[in-house]
Amino acid sequence: MTDFLAHLDTLLLWAFAGCAFVSAALMLVLRQPMRVAIALVSCMVFLGGVYGLLGLHFIAAFQVLIYVGAVMVFMVYAIMLLDPRDESGGEKFSKLLWPGIIGLSLLAEALAVGYWSDLPPAPRGAAGEPFDMIRFSQAFLSEYWLHFELTSVLLLAAVVAALAVIKENRRHDHG
């Protein structure tokens, strides 16, 4: 029992990773956009679990808050708004189905070869010291403050661009 509990986090990590992979694969085969969105949400939640198990709790929290809470809710809203208007009802896959599948299988083969041919182990930190929030926050706001400010400029540009797109559309409607 104690042995099982000692390996519980590894087990959970593998389970979360497997579930994330399965939901990502489901995204390719499900037909309705809403089901694809649900598969993506579950993939993101499982990835949040993976981050939590790695000890990156704040990334896990932001994964759930920003991706699932903001981005995907916006996406589900768009699906609810647009899907009933879709009059195509055509095929699920594009003409590029076979090139896409061939590319995917080539990538799978490359991954398998990379795994079986004993790649060097991933580099580790100097003393294997765990990641901690204090060091992250200090680095974020002292070394990377310029990038932080630039992302706020990016967000502002996105807001202005979204407004411009909508305004252009209104003018088109009235004109």
Added chain:
Amino acid sequence: MDKVMMLQVLAASLFALGLTGVIIRRNVLVMLMCMELMLNGVNLSLATFAHTMGSAVGAVLVFLIFVVAAAEIAIAIPIVLLLVRRKRTLDIESYSDLKG
């Protein structure tokens, strides 16, 4: 399999699945979601390296990618909305007006 290696393989697979989705699906919204999946694969790779190397750079980049994803979706959804208003369809192949 090593834990870090497994997570890197998972990150690469998520990226590949997202890219395949962008290539093979026809619905614009599904393509956008597949792009989000690609970003998630990159995030997983960065977070795994941040965890392994004990460095803050990976985590900082993950945060910046969160912001970029939010900005991307804020622009992409209005564009899709306008496209659907004009063409009445979500099918990517009917948006080929720009083809030379």
